[in-house]
Amino acid sequence: MNSALIRYKFGKSTYTYDDSAYAQKEIAVKLAALISALYPRIPRTILEIGCGTGLLTRNILPLFDGAHYYLNDVNEKVEALISSLFTADNFTFIGGDAQAVDFPCGIDLLVSSSTLQWFDALSAFAQRAHNSLSSEGYMFLSTFGKNNLKEIRRLTGTGLEYSSSELLREIFSSGFEVLHLYEEEIPVAFDSSTEILSHFRRTGVNANCSGIVRTQSGLRSFCKSYDKMFSDGTKVILTYNPIYLVLKKKQWEKRYL
Secondary structure, eight states: OOHHHHHHHHHHTTTTHHHHOHHHHHHHHHHHHHHHHHOOSOOSEEEEESOTTSHHHHHHTTTOTTSEEEEEESOGGGHHHHHTTOSSSOEEEEESOTTTSOOOSSEEEEEEESOGGGOSOHHHHHHHHHHHEEEEEEEEEEEEOTTTTHHHHHHHSOOOOOOOHHHHHHHHTTTEEEEEEEEOOEEEEESSHHHHHHHHHHHTGGGTSTTSOOSHHHHHHHHHHHHHHSBOSSSEEEEEOEEEEEEEEOSSOOOOO
């Protein structure tokens, strides 16, 4: 993916994201619940990849308020928003593309919500995460599966190449025990297809759907087709397909390809 485009799109949506990220909010709550239920100890250090405006951060802070947080995001504008969540000097912001920045060492808990789908090489991330984690380190991750935004792909043929649950298991099982892997679909209802396009702009998801509507006639054609094909009778539907993973670092490591 073009990290400059992603940075630009999410930068534009910095102050509109929270009000429009309906599925992402639900996913962050569910991921935090998994962390609360399945992480077995109190972490000293937490690394969050793709913290964004803090949807996941806000949900895990009450769980581990004594930890030191390392918070990464490609959109460096969010640092001011994130810093307002902390009352003590117990966080470090790491701006930049998570595929290029250095990760701290000895991390007890690595978390990431709705971010990994933007990465070009998940196996490289898995290796770097493995190197960053302490010997008893855990990862709690969410990303998106093959049916994510399936309506857009069916209508326009555009979208990311998402990883399947099977591929994610294969990638991460080289260095991690896969303790939990679950996927679901979250249908989000909108009054019209024009609201869906506004939702994309307000969340930065249009980095994923760049160029689907280029002209006024194209806009009219897109909206007419979407409203016809993906209506439930009163609303139009957009589907998110999150995948949740809980991973524990193995004490031995196969070579990542």
